[in-house]
Amino acid sequence: MRIGRLPVDARSPQRARRVFATLPARYDLIGSVLSFGQDPRWRRTMVRMALQDEPAVVADIATGTAAVAIELASRGEVRVIGLDQSPAMLAVGRRRVQASGHADDIRLLLGQAERLPFADASVDALTFTYLLRYVDDPAATLRELARVVRPGGRIASLEFHVPPRLGWRLAWRVYTRVGLPVIGGLLGGAGWWRVGAFLGPNIEDHYARHPLAQQLEAWRAAGIEDLEVRVMSLGGGVVIGGRRRG
């Protein structure tokens, strides 16, 4: 595993994907640290949005280590299909699913969000987490996600966000520029210092290129309506939910 000089370029989703693809266990930890330990609460909020019409089959995209898939299966009588493009992440996910006692309700598969291996309108609801920051064309990916959800089905997402209020934003910046790299360095040395240093700029860059309002437009353009946006934890995270038109 070589991290090398990778993460400084925040403008390369592909590159980011490669960095994190090899680092599943610590990736969860960094997610936890970056969210100030709030990510379980964000996940629960997203899962509640996705399950509100009691879907039978839910697709969880960018399922990673299957935290959301397990949350979905533990909250409702649902079958969950978890998809991720990283074998390393799914290997961890599979162990977690087995340990969770929900192995009968969850199926995992390797695939790409930009080219889902699902038929049109084949699932009742869909969730996705930390995904659009790592794709080249978020609007096209949203259209592909909406394609596989039946008309009227719920779609919900979770992503990091930059706190909108100036004071918190400055604190967030110090935390992501100094705190995260230091924590990363303590946990895993120089490579993890760089990973820690990568995330803050990567998140800010994502919103600079795709502001939240523009992303919501892309949701609507993809045929997802009744949008509900919940900026959480002083703006550190954002949960978006909606319903496929029809």
Place this chain on the structure above:
Amino acid sequence: MALDDRLLDILVCPACRGAVEHKDRRHVILCTECGRRYPVREGIPVMLVEEATPPR
């Protein structure tokens, strides 16, 4: 984790969106339209176009 019928009902070929069949013994998911074959590794279908065996 065995593949079950409900999952197979949903799955399509990511390249052409054709219907697929699970060839259990060969650990392969076969597209009935374009003929691409997707491996199943340790029970996990690998539905990535670049990992598929191209049509014969």
